Amino acid sequence: MILYIAEKPSLGRAIADVLPKPLKKGDGFIRAANGDCVSWCVGHLLEQAEPDAYSPEYKSWKFEHLPIVPETWKMKPKYKMRGQIAVLRGLVKEASQLVNAGDPDREGQLLVDEIIAHLGVKGPKLQNAQRLLISDLNPQAVKRALGQLRSNREFIPLSTSALARSRADWLYGMNMTRAYTIQGRKVGYQGVLSVGRVQTPVLGLVVRRDAEIAEFISKPFYEVLAHLATDNQQRFSAKWQPSEACQPYMDEEGRVLSKGLAQNVVGRINGQNGTVEKVTAQDKKQNAPLPYSLSALQIDAAKRFGMSAKSVLDTCQSLYEKHKLITYPRSDSRYLPAEQHALAPSVIGAVLNGASELVSGIEQPNSKLKSKAWNDKKVEAHHAIVPTEKTANLQNLNQAEKQLYLQVARQYLMQFYPAYLYKETQVEIIIAGGLFKTKAKQEVALGWKQLLKQNKEKSQSEKQQTDDDEYLANIPALKKGQILLCERGELLEKQTQPPKHFSDATLLGAMTGISRYVTDSEIRKILKETDGLGTEATRAGIIELLFKRNYLTRQGKSILATEVGKGLINSLPLSATTPDMTALWENNLDAISRKEAKYQSFMAPLLISLQQLIEQAGAQLPTSLQGVKSPDSGFKKRRYSGNKSAATTKSATAKKASAKRVSTTKAKRATS
Numbered sequence: 081m082i083l084y085i086a087e088k089p090s091l092g093r094a095i096a097d098v099l100p101k102p103l104k105k106g107d108g109f110i111r112a113a114n115g116d117c118v119s120w121c122v123g124h125l126l127e128q129a130e131p132d133a134y135s136p137e138y139k140s141w142k143f144e145h146l147p148i149v150p151e152t153w154k155m156k157p158k159y160k161m162r163g164q165i166a167v168l169r170g171l172v173k174e175a176s177q178l179v180n181a182g183d184p185d186r187e188g189q190l191l192v193d194e195i196i197a198h199l200g201v202k203g204p205k206l207q208n209a210q211r212l213l214i215s216d217l218n219p220q221a222v223k224r225a226l227g228q229l230r231s232n233r234e235f236i237p238l239s240t241s242a243l244a245r246s247r248a249d250w251l252y253g254m255n256m257t258r259a260y261t262i263q264g265r266k267v268g269y270q271g272v273l274s275v276g277r278v279q280t281p282v283l284g285l286v287v288r289r290d291a292e293i294a295e296f297i298s299k300p301f302y303e304v305l306a307h308l309a310t311d312n313q314q315r316f317s318a319k320w321q322p323s324e325a326c327q328p329y330m331d332e333e334g335r336v337l338s339k340g341l342a343q344n345v346v347g348r349i350n351g352q353n354g355t356v357e358k359v360t361a362q363d364k365k366q367n368a369p370l371p372y373s374l375s376a377l378q379i380d381a382a383k384r385f386g387m388s389a390k391s392v393l394d395t396c397q398s399l400y401e402k403h404k405l406i407t408y409p410r411s412d413s414r415y416l417p418a419e420q421h422a423l424a425p426s427v428i429g430a431v432l433n434g435a436s437e438l439v440s441g442i443e444q445p446n447s448k449l450k451s452k453a454w455n456d457k458k459v460e461a462h463h464a465i466v467p468t469e470k471t472a473n474l475q476n477l478n479q480a481e482k483q484l485y486l487q488v489a490r491q492y493l494m495q496f497y498p499a500y501l502y503k504e505t506q507v508e509i510i511i512a513g514g515l516f517k518t519k520a521k522q523e524v525a526l527g528w529k530q531l532l533k534q535n536k537e538k539s540q541s542e543k544q545q546t547d548d549d550e551y552l553a554n555i556p557a558l559k560k561g562q563i564l565l566c567e568r569g570e571l572l573e574k575q576t577q578p579p580k581h582f583s584d585a586t587l588l589g590a591m592t593g594i595s596r597y598v599t600d601s602e603i604r605k606i607l608k609e610t611d612g613l614g615t616e617a618t619r620a621g622i623i624e625l626l627f628k629r630n631y632l633t634r635q636g637k638s639i640l641a642t643e644v645g646k647g648l649i650n651s652l653p654l655s656a657t658t659p660d661m662t663a664l665w666e667n668n669l670d671a672i673s674r675k676e677a678k679y680q681s682f683m684a685p686l687l688i689s690l691q692q693l694i695e696q697a698g699a700q701l702p703t704s705l706q707g708v709k710s711p712d713s714g715f716k717k718r719r720y721s722g723n724k725s726a727a728t729t730k731s732a733t734a735k736k737a738s739a740k741r742v743s744t745t746k747a748k749r750a751t752s
Contacts, residue, residue, distance in 0.1 A: 082116040083175035084212065085168065085192050087182040090401040092120035094217040095181060098226065108167035119171050121182075124191045125161040126198055128250045129154035143262050146694045147255040149687060153247060155198060165195070172199050180232045181212040184408055184462040186673060187617065189235050190242035211235050213461075215408035216468050217401065238461060241673035244682050248665065251690060252277045259697040260651065267701050271710025273648055274629055277662050278614045279622050280649070283631050284657035285590055285597060286582050287641045287649040296578035301335035302342035303572040306349055306516050308509070308564045314556035315567075318509050318516035320345055331576075339573070345514060346569035354511035356562040361505045368494035368528040370414035370453050371464035374616040375592040377409075377487065382585035385483050386637065389588055389620035395480045396465070399488075403481070405472050406488050409465055410617040415458035416466065421450055426469045428496065431489045434472030438490055442530040445496035453495050460673075466492045490531050497528035507558055511566050520555045581638035584623070591619050594659045603660050606667060613662055630711035643708050651702030656693065 086092035099112035109119040131138035182188030209232040214225045256275035264273045304320035329338035381387040396409035424447040467489045501524040509516045595607040626632040631645035649657050671677035
């Protein structure tokens with residue numbers, strides 16, 4: 081008997097649907113007519129044991145116990161999952177062949193591997209276990225995947241990477257949370273100070289941005305426009321380019337701070353002739369943007385529809401599991417396997433049958449075209465999010481589902497249009513010895529941008545870009561040596577602007593491309609552009625977690641830090657609040673999954689740095705939290721999460737009994 085162990089019941093049902101009929105449904109499993117079975121986990125069935133499972137003395141939070149580092153790691157069944165574990169135990173004993181059908185990522189790999197290990201599977205049954213990778217729940221896609229089973233042993237590095245991440249998060253989150261909660265009580269802060277290796281650097285980004293805005297002092301700066309006319313009265317404008325002689329009057333970003341200097345330029349060019357010094361015309365092309373990863377989709381949906389990262393993930397999960405209209409959504413890839421190009425005609429057909437408005441009034445997509453998206457070298461555990469071969473009935477979708485389906489579908493269709501072609505002309509003009517520049521952009525062929533012309537719901541930034549393009553295109557044909565008249569100069573007085581508060585879109589963008597915020601130049605050198613804080617599957621949850629813990633708050637679309645959030649960041653050492661360490665962790669975990677690094681080479685330095693951080697915590701008090709009221713005073717009892725770095729707070733009875741005692745905690749899965 082073959083036993084397929086899926087990550088979730090929805091995936092289990094999709095597998096069972098293509099097995100020999102009739103199907104017999106049992107409690108926690110489905111048996112096919114040929115005797116094969118499908119069962120499932122419900123996320124992680126196991127969780128890291130609580131600290132007091134290693135020693136009863138850890139039930140009390142005391143600084144002298146830290147850091148707590150298990151010699152032998154213990155996992156325990158989640159209380160509500162004991163029944164499903166019992167079902168799997170019986171089926172595993174019965175099975176002659178096991179198939180890991182977890183989601184196609186490192187967490188999906190680990191959660192099935194860890195239950196197989198927990199059930200004591202050894203010998204040939206373990207060695208011969210196979211891996212089923214499914215990213216599309218429609219029957220034809222599941223059948224294809226069943227024909228492409230691989231050895232589960234190939235994915236040991238992926239599982240090891242997830243295991244290292246889980247243990248490291250437990251060690252860091254649990255020890256740092258206990259350390260700073262204990263120290264916080266010494267300065268009168270009665271809440272739990274939750275610290276995590278991802279959530280805390282994300283909070284640090286927001287706190288530092290808020291501080292930068294609060295401390296910003298706006299300064300005036302000046303630009304000069306020359307309003308020009310040709311002999312036949314064609315008019316356009318060009319901007320003054322300050323020379324090196326102007327450097328003493330400029331800031332580090334090249335802005336002129338002297339109003340007198342700018343006024344002098346205006347006076348010198350009024351009514352003067354100018355000469356076209358240089359005309360550079362280039363034919364340019366822009367290829368279609370790649371299909372979506374989850375983060376890319378979340379960023380675009382936040383800009384266009386104002387959706388939070390969590391709502392995008394939840395909606396995508398519904399489109400994947402319930403409607404089966406898109407492929408696996410928790411993907412960090414924007415590429416597709418080359419063999420999948422053969423499905424293009426049927427996928428395009430399904431999209432156009434259900435959402436013909438995407439191509440209304442424009443040329444049809446050409447399924448024979450092959451963009452750079454199809455690249456086997458760029459595809460690892462999973463591929464980009466694309467539509468499936470199932471035709472959508474848009475009337476059956478809610479507003480959010482419809483918006484995201486059309487967004488994913490449009491991005492996929494772009495791959496089957498030619499490049500966007502345009503001509504860019506740059507002009508340099510000398511007026512009274514000063515250099516002025518302007519440029520024009522003229523469209524030659526829209527290509528894939530035809531699909532955007534159909535999109536009536538442009539974001540504000542896209543509208544502004546369109547306006548800019550129209551302005552830039554509006555200059556006459558010019559040639560070198562041509563004489564122009566500067567009818568007048570115009571002084572523009574502007575103010576330097578502070579950076580903007582983070583929004584859902586920009587915070588996700590910061591988490592995704594974290595190298596921009598890494599302070600250590602040596603760490604920045606080894607990071608890829610795609611290295612980020614957290615994973616595609618966890619970023620939305622981390623942001624929501626910070627809101628839930630009252631570290632962040634919203635003002636309209638802006639995300640700001642609360643007093644508690646600021647106090648926590650200002651209490652912690654810099655290394656705990658910047659993304660450097662976490663980005664390096666993610667890079668090393670990725671290396672483990674690619675067999676380029678080993679588990680121990682990751683964990684050993686982590687333990688050394690953890691010891692140093694705990695010593696640092698004990699050496700000083702978090703005075704920035706003095707007088708800050710805990711948001712969770714009077715809150716209900718909560719479970720501690722090593723991965724989320726949360727902690728159980730006191731029950732009402734315990735609170736009355738002792739203001740200094742913290743209740744026992746439980747570990748559960750999450751990345752933070």
